[in-house]
Amino acid sequence: MFLVVLGLHYLARRLSLPPAAALIIGGSAVAFVPGLHGIAIDPELVLVLFLPPLLMDGAWFTAIAPFRRHMAGILSLAVGAVFFTTAVVAIVTRMLMPDLPWAACVALGAILSPPDAVSARAVLQRVKLPRRLTTLLEGESLLNDAAGLVLFRFAVAAVLTGSFDLGAATGTFFLLVVGGIIVGGAIGGLWVFLLRRLGDDTxxxxxxxxxxxxxYIAAELLHVSGVIAVVTAGLTCGWYQHVVFNASVRIRALAFWQVLVFLLEAAVFLLIGLSLRGLLDRVGGLGVVVDTMAEPVLLIVLAVVVARFLWIFGVDALVSAGCRLGLTRHQPLGPRAATVMSWAGMRGVVTLAVALSLPAAMPARDLMLVTAFVAILVTVLVQGTSLGWVIRRMKPPEDGSTRPPLDMHAAETRIFQAQLAAVEREAIGADGTVLHPQLLRRYRTRATAADAFQGTSDERDMAIASHFDVIISAVAAGREELVRLHRSGAIDDETLHDLEHDLDLEELGAVAAKG
Known part of the structure; x- marks a missing residue:
């Protein structure tokens, strides 16, 4: 499977396709290769195996301040949009199939309503958005699965039992959320406590x-939201990792997580494609799908896409009206940003796994399975592939209110000044004698370089890039000489690895500073 992943990723790069689209298409093609056994996905295993680390990775790097600042918008998408889309899908499904119970229609809506965290990550990594839109989409992808899964469970229970209590369901929803926050906070706090005492990088x-x-598992065992627990734990760990990790752990952990997340995301999209064969076998073949399900499935998927537009533009109109009347300080997105947000609603593994977990007694179960798969295909292959084009056409404006007081260069100057103060305390003796003149001169130069530079911000960036290009070239020359010394037998392997590590760190620092 991973061999196929590497090949499809390479092909996607050559064809300038989103990797997610290439993996789903390639997985669907591989599923029908003669002689290969079908892939049977255990939905509970898929959720517990893939969802926690991918949510953790997203939460780990979430900026807390923008997340809190835009919490109202995030909750509007993660809860309001999920509930609204569920209602729209349920109404459309009921109109198309009047004999289907309302609870079953709601169950289908809950399956299709939450955009997927994995799909959102895969697309957002390839496009550049204003800070506010990025925060909203990332926050939505972290929290909306909880709302969709809760709705789904209540709807399925209503189908199987024939009863539904709105008050009890609302109370249970808040209990699941609060319980997930408590469990996630406790796990994250325990992680911070233990990490200070481990003392070993690995x-x-x-x-x-x-x-x-x-x-995730602790929350599910306690019957609270595992999704909210993972997000809370990830936010906690991401906040404290700057003070509990040393440089070595941080560099190695980042590299490890990049590879882990790459493999997990690739496996998710490939499994979605591979599941097509089993899905068609379950519902009676492609002919049955085309003859009996094509029209309602496409109309329901269209309803999913339209519902997101209606919610986002509707809420934005209310915010705009409230802003004009002085009822709110929140600024509306505007039509261009709202269009981009509306188009960025890709579905993925959660939709498929939840659909596959439908009980056998669920009415119209086959239709729901096909609809879920088509919704993933349409949103990932159409919306995900064209999102970059939509962004370029819409050109959503940057929201200046989200910018921090200091830009990168100003913050860098503050750091250099703090470093210079520390060096001066150590490099100058009690009698005023300079103990480390070269070190002192180096840090004074760095601390005063920003104030001494005359020119625009773009000219400064070009000068910095040119400076570090020279360093990178010097590192490459040093590494070439190091390898030559090793190959000639002048140094042993231990010396090679030690000096190579020093050069690698120097190169990483130069590349990061240049970027």
């Missing part, structure tokens, strides 16, 4: 992996 990195599954 153990610390392993602990970051275990915390996501610990939070």
């Amino acid at each position: 153990l610390m990195i392993a602990a970051t992996v275990l915390v996501c599954w610990s939070a």
Whole structure:
């Protein structure tokens, strides 16, 4: 499977396709290769295996301040849009199939309503959005699965039992959310406490992996939201990792998580494609799908897409009216940004896994399975592939209110000044003698470089890039000489690895500073 992943990723790069689209198409093609056995997905296993680490990775790097600042907008998407889309899909499904119970229609809406965190990550990594839109989409993808899964469970229970209590369902929803926050906060706090005492790089990195599954499984065992627990734990760990990790752990953990997330995301999209064969076998073949399900399925998927536009533009109109009347300080998105937000509603593994978990007694179960798969195909292959084009056409404006007081260069100057103060305390003796003149001169130059530079911000960036290009070239020359010395037998392997590590760190620092 991973061999196919590498090949499809390479092909996607050559064809300038989103990797998610290439993986789904390639997986669907591989599923029908003669002689290969079909892939049977255990939906509970898929959720517990893939969802926690991918949510953890997203929460880990979430900026807390913008997340809190835009919490109202995030909740509008993660809860309001999910509930609204569920209602729209339920109404459309009921109109198309009047004999289907309302609870079953709501169950289908809950399956299709939450955009997928994995799909959102895969697309957002390839496009550049204003900070506000990025925060809203990332926050939505972290929280909306909880709302969709809760709605789904209540709807299925209503179908099987024939009864539904709105008051009890609302109370249970808030209990699940609050319980998930408590469990996730406790797991995250325990992680911080233990990490300070492990004292081993490998153990610390392993602990970051275990915390996501610990939070999810503990929350599910306590019958609260595992999704909210993982997100809370991830936010906690991401906040404290800057003070509990040393440089070595941070570099190694980042590299480890990049590879882990790459493999998990690729496996998710490939499994979606591979599941097509089993899905068609379950519903009676492609001919049955085309003859009996094509029209209602396409109309329901269209309703999913339209519902997101209606909700986002409707809420934005209310915010705009409230802003004009002085009832709110929140600024509306505007039509261009709202269009981009509306188009960025890709579905993925959660939709498929939840659909596959439908009980056999669920009315119209086959239709729901096909609709879920088509919704994933349409949103990932159409919306995900064209989102970059939509962004370029709409050109959503940057929201200046989200910018921090200091830009990167100003913050960098503050850091250099703090470093210079520390060096001056150590490099100058009690009698005023300079103990480390070269070190002192180096840090003074760095601390005063920003104030001494005359020119625009773009000219400064070009000068910085040119400076570090020279360093990168010097590192490359040093590495070439190091390899030559090793190959000639002048140095042993231990010396090679030690000096190579120093050069690698120097190159990483230069590349990061240049970028």
